[in-house]
Amino acid sequence: MTSTTKKTQKLPSEEMLPDAKGYFGPYGGQELPPHLKAIMDEIADAYLKVRETAAYQNELKDLYQHYVGRPSPIYYASRLTEACGGAKFYFKREDLNHTGAHKINHALGEALLAKHMGKTKVIAETGAGQHGVAMATACALVGLPCEIHMGAVDIVKEHPNVTKMKILGAKLIAVESGTKTLKDAVDSAFEEYVKDPDNFFYAIGSVVGPHPFPMMVRDFQSIVGKEAREQFPAMTGELPDYVVACVGGGSNAMGIFSGFMDDASVKLVGIEPCGRGLGKGDHAATLTYGKPGTMHGFHSYMLQDDTGEPDPVYSIASGLDYPSVGPHHSYLKDLGRAEYHAIDDTACLDAFMKLSQLEGIIPALESAHAIAWVMREAKNLGPDVKVLINLSGRGDKDADFVAEKLGL
Incomplete structure (x- = not known):
């Protein structure tokens, strides 16, 4: 498994960020x-x-509570765990919210x-x-x-x-x-x-x-992390070893990361879309392959050309094809508090089908990127490792597209 080479520092509680100017x-x-x-x-x-x-x-x-249906549950995916032969898969079920996502x-x-x-x-x-x-x-x-x-x-x-x-x-x-x-x-x-x-x-x-x-949306999404930080120890007796979420702009990831930010034992992992490959316009892996730049009124990591204009991007998951990313994620990357990796379309589709057919849960293609990374790394992580994945949305919206793509 690839890991960050930067020294991990203890991050101040998320309520201390950003500063008064929004940085x-x-x-x-x-x-x-x-x-x-x-x-x-x-x-x-x-x-x-x-x-x-x-x-x-x-x-x-x-x-x-009464409209969305919170708290969303945590589910242990035993059949997917057995099939992958390594780390234990747990899902924070944001797909069960009213409207089907976080x-x-x-x-x-x-x-x-x-x-x-x-x-x-x-x-x-x-x-x-x-x-x-x-x-x-x-x-x-x-x-x-x-x-x-x-x-x-x-x-x-x-x-x-x-x-x-x-x-x-x-x-x-x-x-x-x-x-x-x-x-x-x-x-x-x-x-x-x-x-x-x-x-x-x-x-x-x-x-x-x-x-x-960036602050306001994170604050609203922090309900995911607050719930999970209470639920997971109540369910398993300990904290997860990894918390994993897909990253486009980064709201679902920041939501669940916020609950574990000061738990040094919990590794935070964001998964971006590698799409069709590393050619210009073939992916949207901003934190993995981008560099700092400015667009849409904020400064963050960005996929850009030599003039600083945003590159065209692509992902099979429409919610991930954005050439920049939340500034809090960029800060976490530089601090070494979170690591970021990329998953391609093929692995994403495989994870989409595996979770559907082994657990009866059809995930959003966005969420399937996070699942695919854990499936790939499960054996390397080992059977004693517990991984909490934010299942950020359900795949009803993607079912017809995937069926056509795979010829089902």
Whole structure:
């Protein structure tokens, strides 16, 4: 197994990050013109105030329990463990949440904040459609109009989620520019947002973007890590040896990592998409093969050309094909607190089918990347090693695409 060569340092508790300017070490910030920076600061101030109120916390807690169905359980996958012949597989079942993924955790928080701020419309981007469905759901719940921007390629791949968004009342904008995938959907959504930032709320779908979104989305997703940190010892008598999650923008990974950040014995591992290979436009393994750069209003690791412009990216999992990554992940990489690896499409599809046929759980293609890495490393890790994988979403959205891809 490849491991980081950098010295691991104890990281301050996640509540201590970012700093007042939105930086995680050298990453993050607000790389924006002054008028947009003022809008972001307004959102940050409103969030920091409202999150401390009992009314907001109680409403969100009630929705997590009675609407989302939290806490999500942890499941020991005995048949997959036996088949792989090594480390024990445990899954944090975010796929069982209402809307089928972890995205609802932050979607509810953002929708409630938008309503508190008196915004008149919520705008969001989506790749695999899970963030889009979650935001459409949350906006229906709080009574706000919702506009979702989605790349034309992803609309074809993720048709079931497109239908759900429309049923939920969201306005869907098909993005035909660029590669017609997630990065272009972000560009399109942001262009619409800046037309009236005083009245519109841009609900970013991951731990990316300018401050306060990397902090805010992480905070909402930290419910995953808090639950898992209590559940796993209660279930097994000890902490996991590894916590593994897929990484595109990085929200599900940051959510579960946050619960184990100060547990030095727990190795944190993020899995990126290696796609079709290492050619330009064939993968989206930002932390594995990128370098620091700036896009979409923040500084982080980035896949980029010689001029600093983002490279085209690809992943079989629409939710992972983004050329940058959350700044907190970049900081964790540099500190050596987390390590990051890449898995290709073939291994991802194999993991998708193995979990489906051995455990009766159809995972999202995004989550299947994390599963594939553990399947590959299981024998090397050994039978005494316990691995907790964040099963970030279910694969209903991917089933038809995978069946066509594999000729089923």
